[in-house]
Amino acid sequence: MDNRFNLIDEPWIPVADFGRVSLKEVFSRPELRALGGNPVQKIALTKLLLAIAQAAATPKDDEHWLQMGWQGMADKCLSYLHQWHDSFYLYGEKPFLQMPEITRAKIRSFGVFSPEVATGNTTVLIESQTEKPLPPEEIAVLLVCQMGFSLGGKKSDNSIIMTEGYRLKLNQKGNPAVGVPGIFIGKRSLGKGKQAGGLLHSFWVGRHIAETLWVNLLSIEDIDSLPNISSIGSPPWECMPKGEDCEISKREKFSYLSHLVPVNKFCFIAEKGIHITDGIVYPDFSIGRIDPMNSVNITREKNTALWVNPQKRPWRELTSILQFVQGDSISGFETVLINKGLRRLKRFGSRFALWSGGVMVTTHTTGEQYAAGLDDYLQSELWLNIDELGTNLLSVLKSEIFELGNIQYQLSKSVERYFHAAGDPKPKDARKITKAKEAKATSENMFWQLCERQAQTLIDACDNSEEGRQQRLQLRKVFASYAYEVFDRTCPNHSARQMDAWAQSRPHFSNYLKAE
Structure with a gap:
């Protein structure tokens, strides 16, 4: 096949408002402010660009990093x-991040790799x-995402085994097993047999893409200090593995660059789809191989991570992501890129953003992963004054978010009381109970979306100044008004019975609105 569509020269990376x-333009045009696309694409592309930067310009230490600057990088x-x-080259003799040797694997259409696209017998709701x-x-872009964000399930043709004697792609009966989820997604138990996937990823954002990469660039000194990292390693486009457990796979499994561009899937692009099979299986955060963008709490009993939760937007996780700043405990969540980057950014005392996001998917007991119910993409970008970022700001913010949680709880109870008072008092009426539960869940979600x-x-108001305190008091009035608005929209007061129930159940936030 002739070499064509070179990613260095051809436009393919989505950029916001542009x-x-x-790839060449990303590193030569500082007017490119931020990556576009959905949260998964932003994470995968940021990691790819960061891997290129690490392969090309890894500094020795902080001083070398500072002297180099974003332009030098x-x-x-x-x-x-x-x-x-x-x-x-995306197509050619040596196609980017692909293995032509797996053409015996079944071809899957491009749509099956995007959670938002309806394929097979899935109902199409919108165009x-x-x-x-x-x-x-x-x-x-889809190919880059498959390296770490591939969904588990039957999409992978695991009848194709590249390393002789390799057994991890077979089930107990010796038949091809379902594909494992990408290391950037993972999976966790929700109890009662339910599972979900979707690790939360975070990184610093600068004034433009090149500065963002420079801020998140780790030095040799940083990489040497990370647990379970053997070396910086080599990116896969320099030397693709030959199999699931070949010498290259073994060597790169614990390298730092494998955290940025893993090879979870062996792929080869066909005319109307992708040949795909499971690639390298990487250890996850539970045994100490921690992605630099994931927030992980390492304990003796069990390592835990922050997960994407559509009912708890990323901005509410800010105090957990930055928990290490408080420094009052040896335990707590830590995000390597956030921690290492903050140490350097304090030299500037300027304003940078913290981006967090990802996707939540449902994991079936069979291993199949798909978007269902409340599953969704999530992201947030919050700007912080680095010179003011410290224990006091986070403790005040934590307190304010805690109080917002109390407001949401009072709102939920008020909605519950309303439907009990306004509806049929017979407790065995399942439809009435279901309607009340749905209204309660809707009110909670609506309240947090408004907040x-x-x-x-x-965040800007969480400081020790009198101006900040007055701003927080004004914001409390705004948040209380949101709660009243949600209650009024959820609980109608048209009939006499509804009016009576509405008056009896409407929440009161007098304590919340008092001066601090």
Whole structure:
């Protein structure tokens, strides 16, 4: 196959308020503010770009990082891309992040790899769910996402085994097993046999894409200090593995670059889809191999991580993500890129954003992963004054979010009381009970969505100044008004009975609105 569509030269990376750009443009145009696409694409592309930066310009230590600056890093990345130009063709003799040897694997249509696209017998609710032919630029983004964000299940043809004697792609009966979820998604138990996937990812954001990469760049000194990391390693486009457990796979399984661009799937792009089978199986955070973008709490009993939760937006997790800043405990969540980056950013005393996001998917007992129910993409971008970021700001913010939780609890109880008073008092009426539960869940979700509008304002007001205290008091009035608005929209007061129930059940927030 002829070499074509080189990712260094062709526009394929989505950029907010701009369109698509090439890899070369990312490192040569500082006017490119931020990546576009959905949260999964942003994470996967940020990791890819960061892997290029680490391969090209890993500094020795903080001083070397500071002297290099984002411009120095960008120049080294451009030289690196020129050197490895032939390794970035999407199609050709050596296709980017692909293994032509797996053409015996079944071809899966491109749509089955996107949770928001309806395929097979899935009901199509809106036009955007319809599967459509993909141009090369969208296929390139999809390919990058499959390296770490692949969904578990039957999409992978695990009858294809590249390493002789390898057994992890077979079930107990010796038949091909279902595919494992990507290391960026993972899976967790929700109790009662239910499972979900969707690790929360976080990183610093600067004024433009190149500065964002520079801020999140780790030094050799940083990498050497990380647990269960053997070396910085080599990116897969320099040397693709030959099999699931070949010498390259064994060597790179614990490298730092494998955290940024893992090879969870062996892929090869066909005309109308992708040949795909499980690739390297990486250990996860539960045994200490911790992704630098994940927030993990390491304990003797069990390592735990922060997960994407559509009912708890990322901005409400800020105090957990930054828990290490308080420094009052040896335990708690830590995010490597946030921790290492903050140490350097304090030198500038300027304003940077903390981005958090990901996707939540349902995991069936069979291992199949898909979007269902409340599953969704989530993301937040919160700007912080680095020189003011400390114990006091986080403790005040934690207190305010705790009080918001109390407001939401009072709102839920009020909605519950309303439906008990306004509906049929017979407790065995299942339809009435279901309606009350649905209204309660809707009110909670609606309240937090309204509060999210003020998330940045709340963070900016969490300081010791009198001005900050007055801002928080004003915000409490806004949050209380949101709760009243949600109650009024959820609990109608048209009939006499409804009016009586509404008056008896409407919440009161006098204590919350008192001066601190």
